[in-house]
Amino acid sequence: MNVLLLGSGGREHAMAWKLSQSSLLSTLYVAPGNAGTEQIATNVALDPMDFNAVDRYIRRNNINMLIVGPEAPLVAGIVDHFQASEKHKNLIIVGPPKAGAMLEGSKDFAKAFMSRHNIPTADYATFSQGQLKEAKKYLDKRKPPYVLKADGLAAGKGVVITDNREEAEATLEEMLENNAFGEAGSKVVIEQFMEGIEVSSFVVTDGSAYRILPSAKDYKRVGEGDTGPNTGGMGAISPVPFVDAEFHEKTLNQIIIPTIKGLQKDDIPFNGFLFIGLMKVGSDPYVVEYNCRLGDPESEVILPLLKSDLLHLFDSLGSGLLSEYDLQIDNKTAATVILTSGGYPGEYKKGKHIKGLDNPPNEKTGLIFHAGTTTSRGKVVTSGGRVIACTGLGNGLEQAIERSYKIAESIDFSDKQYRKDIGQDVLVKVS
Numbered sequence: 307m308n309v310l311l312l313g314s315g316g317r318e319h320a321m322a323w324k325l326s327q328s329s330l331l332s333t334l335y336v337a338p339g340n341a342g343t344e345q346i347a348t349n350v351a352l353d354p355m356d357f358n359a360v361d362r363y364i365r366r367n368n369i370n371m372l373i374v375g376p377e378a379p380l381v382a383g384i385v386d387h388f389q390a391s392e393k394h395k396n397l398i399i400v401g402p403p404k405a406g407a408m409l410e411g412s413k414d415f416a417k418a419f420m421s422r423h424n425i426p427t428a429d430y431a432t433f434s435q436g437q438l439k440e441a442k443k444y445l446d447k448r449k450p451p452y453v454l455k456a457d458g459l460a461a462g463k464g465v466v467i468t469d470n471r472e473e474a475e476a477t478l479e480e481m482l483e484n485n486a487f488g489e490a491g492s493k494v495v496i497e498q499f500m501e502g503i504e505v506s507s508f509v510v511t512d513g514s515a516y517r518i519l520p521s522a523k524d525y526k527r528v529g530e531g532d533t534g535p536n537t538g539g540m541g542a543i544s545p546v547p548f549v550d551a552e553f554h555e556k557t558l559n560q561i562i563i564p565t566i567k568g569l570q571k572d573d574i575p576f577n578g579f580l581f582i583g584l585m586k587v588g589s590d591p592y593v594v595e596y597n598c599r600l601g602d603p604e605s606e607v608i609l610p611l612l613k614s615d616l617l618h619l620f621d622s623l624g625s626g627l628l629s630e631y632d633l634q635i636d637n638k639t640a641a642t643v644i645l646t647s648g649g650y651p652g653e654y655k656k657g658k659h660i661k662g663l664d665n666p667p668n669e670k671t672g673l674i675f676h677a678g679t680t681t682s683r684g685k686v687v688t689s690g691g692r693v694i695a696c697t698g699l700g701n702g703l704e705q706a707i708e709r710s711y712k713i714a715e716s717i718d719f720s721d722k723q724y725r726k727d728i729g730q731d732v733l734v735k736v737s
């Protein structure tokens with residue numbers, strides 16, 4: 307089977323690594339990929355948002371399966387583009403069409419969906435441009451901290467949580483009047499603050515059958531102790547120790563099954579990953595957000611725990627055979643630490659030579675996944691804010707964390723920065 311995977315981050319390197327082990331694979335292409343995917347697949351200089359260019363490439367290279375890694379092409383309708391064409395009727399696509407991707411593409415759409423289907427989530431109200439006065443008045447009904455979310459995709463920057471009423475009002479002005487978030491902020495969702503601990507649930511579904519992947523927890527803030535600005539993710543662990551049988555059952559019965567039934571009732575097609583960001587409040591799960599793809603860096607801890615062949619899983623998903631698929635999960639634990647360019651998530655320099663990649667760990671104990679890397683004059687150099695994911699695998703969280711930090715220390719580039727406390731909060735709670 308010839309496969310084209312779209313994306314260029316750690317998630318796509320982890321997917322490419324797992325796909326490359328499949329006996330079903332003939333050729334794996336990654337567009338645009340990074341220096342890590344280049345070592346195990348053929349990188350193709352294509353922009354995932356240029357659907358016509360992707361279309362031409364698929365036709366000319368006899369591609370059988372298209373896997374869409376990031377959310378932007380899904381929300382922009384890449385799946386609909388291919389489904390509308392008779393020429394691509396045999397192409398297997400992993401990723402939902404636009405209607406399903408709107409669960410991530412519009413916070414207001416997702417909240418209305420949850421409200422229609424009685425899926426537990428924070429109370430909310432949505433305000434559009436021209437409703438600034440009403441939005442400010444609504445803050446009277448909410449106790450601080452105020453939670454304000456730009457409706458559309460904003461690359462992780464569209465959420466503001468503040469105790470300060472003036473800052474909340476200024477944010478509303480920025481979003482609704484000054485266009486600070488562009489189209490994404492033309493509507494704002496104001497939510498009740500939920501006090502709890504975050505965890506994510508990952509489901510592969512064709513909109514009817516589903517398989518559940520290991521739980522994961524990511525670390526979004528740049529600084530230790532969850533301080534500083536939000537990033538794409540500074541590290542992750544999987545599975546999460548506090549996701550016990552009771553919490554898993556509640557998540558399944560109160561959230562996963564009602565979500566899939568809701569998609570069916572609303573006639574919303576879905577074929578791919580449903581990534582559900584949850585808040586554990588007391589002992590109960592509430593939905594923080596839906597995403598229509600795998601997480602990054604969550605992929606770098608979840609995919610190494612799959613014993614099953616990922617391409618076989620995708621083939622079953624695309625062939626309507628997911629309900630018969632026996633998904634096998636390893637009982638190890640994974641932790642990943644992200645090495646970032648100094649300055650990230652603000653400004654940072656690129657082109658720094660990355661040393662220490664020549665002696666990778668034994669794959670049973672650790673893996674190195676590239677994110678913002680490229681090859682320049684035969685050397686691997688930095689090309690993004692998040693550079694390398696250092697994944698440790700172990701019998702338990704403590705060993706996985708220790709192994710991931712060992713890898714993190716063995717790789718070097720100038721201005722390397724990383725959080726030193728990945729997984730420690732939940733480690734303390736269970737020991």
Ligand code: GLY
Pocket residue numbers: 524538539597600601602603604
């Ligand atoms: N790590 C969060 C995300 O992928 O959206």
